[in-house]
Every structure is written in C-alpha cells, then in structure tokens.
Amino acid sequence: MNFIILPLLYAFFFAFLTAYIASKKNYKTRSWFWLGFLLGFIATGILLFQPTKPAPETP
Amino acid sequence: MPSATMIGESQINNQKTLLVGWLIAAIGIGLIETNVIQFHNESILAQHDAKDLVLVKNSERKIIIAGSHVLITNTFDPETYLAGTLVGINNGNIIIKDYRSGESKSAVVRDIGSLFYGERKRYKHYTLKGAGYGLKCSLLYGGAWFLLGASENMNYGMVFGAMATGCGAAVMIPSGSLFGYLNGLKKDKNAIEYVIGKNGWTIVQE
Numbered sequence: 001m002n003f004i005i006l007p008l009l010y011a012f013f014f015a016f017l018t019a020y021i022a023s024k025k026n027y028k029t030r031s032w033f034w035l036g037f038l039l040g041f042i043a044t045g046i047l048l049f050q051p052t053k054p055a056p057e058t059p
Numbered sequence: 060m061p062s063a064t065m066i067g068e069s070q071i072n073n074q075k076t077l078l079v080g081w082l083i084a085a086i087g088i089g090l091i092e093t094n095v096i097q098f099h100n101e102s103i104l105a106q107h108d109a110k111d112l113v114l115v116k117n118s119e120r121k122i123i124i125a126g127s128h129v130l131i132t133n134t135f136d137p138e139t140y141l142a143g144t145l146v147g148i149n150n151g152n153i154i155i156k157d158y159r160s161g162e163s164k165s166a167v168v169r170d171i172g173s174l175f176y177g178e179r180k181r182y183k184h185y186t187l188k189g190a191g192y193g194l195k196c197s198l199l200y201g202g203a204w205f206l207l208g209a210s211e212n213m214n215y216g217m218v219f220g221a222m223a224t225g226c227g228a229a230v231m232i233p234s235g236s237l238f239g240y241l242n243g244l245k246k247d248k249n250a251i252e253y254v255i256g257k258n259g260w261t262i263v264q265e
Binding site: 005006009010012013016017019020021023024025029048052 | 073074077078080081084085087088091092098202206209213217
C-alpha cells in the first residue's frame with residue numbers, strides 16, 4: 001500500500017508547493033499545480049528561476 | 060471598488076487553500092515515513108507449505124512466527140550468516156527473506172549454529188534511515204523558512220530557504236545518522252540468541 005500512497009503524497013506535496021509559488025509569482029496556479037504533481041521538485045525548481053510577473057490589473 | 064476587493068480576497072483564499080493542502084501532504088508524508096501510520100502488506104512471497112518456526116529445548120517451547128526478524132549463522136562457519144524476515148520452515152529448510160537482496164533464501168536446518176530472534180547487524184540500514192530523516196527534516200525546515208521569506212519577497216524566500224536547508228542539513232543529517240546507528244545498536248543488543256545443537260535448542264517443524 002505504501003508504494004502507492006507515499007508517491008501520491010509526495011506528488012501532492014510538490015503540486016501544492018509549486019501552485020503556491022506560482023500564485024505568489026502571478027503564474028497560472030492550475031497549470032503549475034499539475035506540473036508540480038507530474039514533475040515534482042523539478043517543476044518547483046523551474047518555477048523558482050522564473051521572474052515574478054506583474055500583478056494583473058483589476059478594473 | 061468592491062470587485063477589486065473580491066479578486067484580492069479570492070487570491071488570498073486560494074493561497075491559503077494551497078498552503079493547507081501542502082501542510083496536509085507534508086503531515087501525511089511525515090506520519091507514513093515515521094511509521095506512525097502503517098499499512099498492512101499482504102506478502103506475495105508467502106509460501107503455502109511454509110510454517111512458523113518452533114524451537115524446543117527440554118520441555119520449553121518457543122514459536123517464532125513468520126514475518127519475524129531473524130538471523131541464522133552456519134555451524135561450520137559462524138561468520139557466515141543470513142539475516143532477514145522469516146518466511147517459514149519447509150521440508151527441513153528455513154526460508155528467510157534477505158534484507159539486502161529482498162529475495163527469499165533457504166538454509167538447511169541441520170547446518171544452523173545459532174538463531175537470533177530480533178534485528179541484528181542492521182546498523183547500516185538504521186544509520187541510512189536516520190540520515191534520510193535528517194535530510195527530510197532539513198528540507199522541511201528550509202521549506203518553512205522559504206515560505207516565511209516568500210511571503211515578503213520571493214528573493215528573500217529563496218535565500219532564506221537555501222540557507223536554512225544548508226544549515227539544517229549540516230546539523231540534522233549527522234545527528235539523524237547517529238540516532239539511527241544507536242537505534243540499530245539497541246536492536247542488535249535486544250536480539251535473543253538460541254544456540255542450536257545437541258545441548259541447545261532444536262528446530263522442529265509442526
């Protein structure tokens with residue numbers, strides 16, 4: 001059972017972390033969530049080196 | 060500007076949800092990795108005819124159930140040993156799932172000099188396990204500092220996170236290894252030896 005649940009938890013760990021950083025840097029949260037889920041720390045690493053986007057203007 | 064306020068609030072709520080999700084995943088990993096939560100594995104290696112091991116000495120009987128940690132040594136060469144989890148005893152052979160290879164290996168019962176019940180000679184396993192915990196703790200520590208810094212500025216987060224991970228690893232990995240080694244030593248000491256032979260214990264299959 002461990003061999004399914006533990007990798008899933010690690011995938012969600014990096015997915016939420018990547019999505020959180022993406023949200024902070026004004027990137028698409030949902031896309032980065034799935035990238036974090038599939039690529040793990042690689043996606044987090046890639047996102048960390050991306051420049052912060054300017055915040056979208058509100059009406 | 061009610062609409063602008065709504066967008067800002069929804070973003071904060073979104074970030075809170077992500078943080079909560081991240082924390083839940085981290086707690087789940089922590090609980091499983093520290094064996095607080097354990098899953099029962101149905102062994103696919105279980106052999107139909109293999110039975111629990113029974114040790115007899117005079118009127119005394121000890122039953123070592125399949126799945127227990129054991130180590131057996133050879134009568135003719137006491138330095139040679141086989142350590143792992145007991146699969147069972149079958150047709151005069153004791154079957155053990157080897158720690159190192161993970162394969163089931165068998166030994167002839169009449170060639171066994173001693174049988175240790177408990178985890179022996181697993182210092183390396185426990186030392187590495189301790190080091191692994193140290194690494195994970197330092198990553199969590201670095202992650203916490205990263206989030207703390209990132210809430211102000213992303214660059215601060217990266218610097219804080221990297222520094223905290225490095226400093227944490229320098230302290231936690233060696234101490235984790237030491238704790239792991241000491242744990243292995245404790246388990247080694249707690250192992251019970253049964254000397255097999257004419258004046259000692261006899262392995263029987265029931």
